[in-house]
Amino acid sequence: MFHWTQQKIDWYQQAAEHCGYHHGVAGLVRRYLPDGSAAADLGCGLGYLSMELAPHLSRLTCVDISPEATAFLSAQCRRRRIGNLSVVCGDWTQWQPDEPVDAVVLSFVNGVIHQLPLLFQKSRDLVISVMALSNSDNSSYGLDDLLPPRPRPQYRLRECWEDVAPVLEARGIPYERTEFALPFGQWLADRDEVRAFFRHYYSLEFPEQRLEEYLAPRRQPGGGYYLDNTKRGCVVAIRRSRVPREVLEGEND
Ligand SMILES: C[S@@+](CC[C@H](N)C(=O)[O-])C[C@H]1O[C@@H](n2cnc3c(N)ncnc32)[C@H](O)[C@@H]1O
Numbered sequence: 001m002f003h004w005t006q007q008k009i010d011w012y013q014q015a016a017e018h019c020g021y022h023h024g025v026a027g028l029v030r031r032y033l034p035d036g037s038a039a040a041d042l043g044c045g046l047g048y049l050s051m052e053l054a055p056h057l058s059r060l061t062c063v064d065i066s067p068e069a070t071a072f073l074s075a076q077c078r079r080r081r082i083g084n085l086s087v088v089c090g091d092w093t094q095w096q097p098d099e100p101v102d103a104v105v106l107s108f109v110n111g112v113i114h115q116l117p118l119l120f121q122k123s124r125d126l127v128i129s130v131m132a133l134s135n136s137d138n139s140s141y142g143l144d145d146l147l148p149p150r151p152r153p154q155y156r157l158r159e160c161w162e163d164v165a166p167v168l169e170a171r172g173i174p175y176e177r178t179e180f181a182l183p184f185g186q187w188l189a190d191r192d193e194v195r196a197f198f199r200h201y202y203s204l205e206f207p208e209q210r211l212e213e214y215l216a217p218r219r220q221p222g223g224g225y226y227l228d229n230t231k232r233g234c235v236v237a238i239r240r241s242r243v244p245r246e247v248l249e250g251e252n253d
Helices: 006-016 021-029 048-056 067-080 116-122 140-145 161-171 191-202 208-218
Strands: 038-042 059-064 085-089 101-107 123-132 176-183 186-188 225-227 230-239
Touching (some): 006 021, 006 067, 006 186, 006 191, 021 048, 021 123, 021 176, 021 230, 038 116, 048 059, 048 067, 048 085, 048 101, 067 085, 101 116, 123 161, 161 230, 186 191, 191 225
Parallel strands (some): 038 059, 059 085, 101 123
């Protein structure tokens, strides 16, 4: 279960505000999401993608179950004077817009495989999902140079393209899709923070010698470390008009 701690919020904010990742993803989402649409971002997290999309939409409702994440996004919207974005703290599966929106967006949130009928109860036209290509990619942060491939148990249940594609094919659901590889590097203040970061996200303890080797080329002139990283994923768009009726009327599982 994903839980936003203050530490995680700080790391994510640091990465998000120093790279163009969300701007890049928003550009790809907008290929499918017409300007002026009313949309909802389900499981919006800190809302960096939502804040990139909002200026192009008539209104955007951002739903997340985490009080920490929604409080963060509300504060950002006030600070940035974003007026057409509303924030709801709650479970997206229970949330229903007063009237269906034109599109729902999910980014690194499960829904396409098991809850497509439910998503189309909320959306008139489009379900757009941003997802990882695979759950077995171990190349993040250049760790493969130093360590053998590692299983990522925390991602076992995360919806990724490798798992979604065969389901869409089997159900005869047409889709449009764009792949991306965008920078999402991490700035960390010192070795303790590097250790804490890898412990948190990878359950990984660096042996001292390995940490030294790893950090040497990543040391920054002004202090601290920059861990280069490329996030690989895709944007998948599914149009109601092309989804077989039996799927729309089917059960969520
Ligand atoms: C991996 S994060 C992705 C956040 C954001 N969409 C992004 O791309 O950065 C998953 C998010 O889904 C939220 N979440 C998980 N289950 C949820 C649910 N049932 N309803 C609403 N939000 C949920 C979590 O709190 C978390 O913010």
